[in-house]
Amino acid sequence: MSDLKINVINHPLIQHKLTLMRKETTGTKDFRELLEEISMLMAYEITRDFPLKEIEIKTPVTTCKSKVLTGKKVGVVPILRAGLGMLNGVVNMIPAARVGHVGMYRDPETLKPVEYYCKLPSDVSERTLIVVDPMLATGGSSAAALSLLKAKGAKSIILMCLVVAPEGVRVVNEEHPDVPIYTASVDECLNEHGYIVPGLGDAGDRIFGTL
């Protein structure tokens, strides 16, 4: 495990909510709400080092210097479909962000990613992209999405996942050493079907009620 380059966000609220999401008795409505809440909290944590500059403003009382975000603008890119479950949480925290979409599904037989959609902001090379996907399992989908974004010009990318398997982190670390990965949990391993153990099952199906 110590070979993994990964940032685990251990905030108690995130960990508590993740436990609720993992339970098989948690239904679609609660699952979706919890994922949105966790995404908001994770966005708060991953933007902790974003640069600030001081500007002069006028309050009702006086003028003063006060801080605003500076540096690159942000783009949020959910990997369809399950990544959509993390989108609103991030955009709630960064309302000026543009949103791109990458459609990628995992072939159930080969576990290889299949790309089916890509629509990005035109100035993707000038933005910091926060790519969101709750599950990083074999790493195939995320690694392929990151390659696609780079091919379209992206230069600054952060990957934000809810739960990851060590196997998938290794793949992304190897293929995209420049991309920091954030997660709420590094789980134990993958099972023979490529599902994360203990995980939370199929995230897309649980978000959209297609079980």
Ligand code: PRP
């Ligand atoms: C899930 C998940 C990831 C991918 C992870 O998507 O949202 O994109 O699997 O697996 P990997 O790391 O082994 O590639 P899925 O293929 O189930 O599609 P969906 O989001 O449309 O349900």
Ligand code: URA
């Ligand atoms: N995709 C999911 O939704 N869950 C897993 O455990 C692995 C891949």
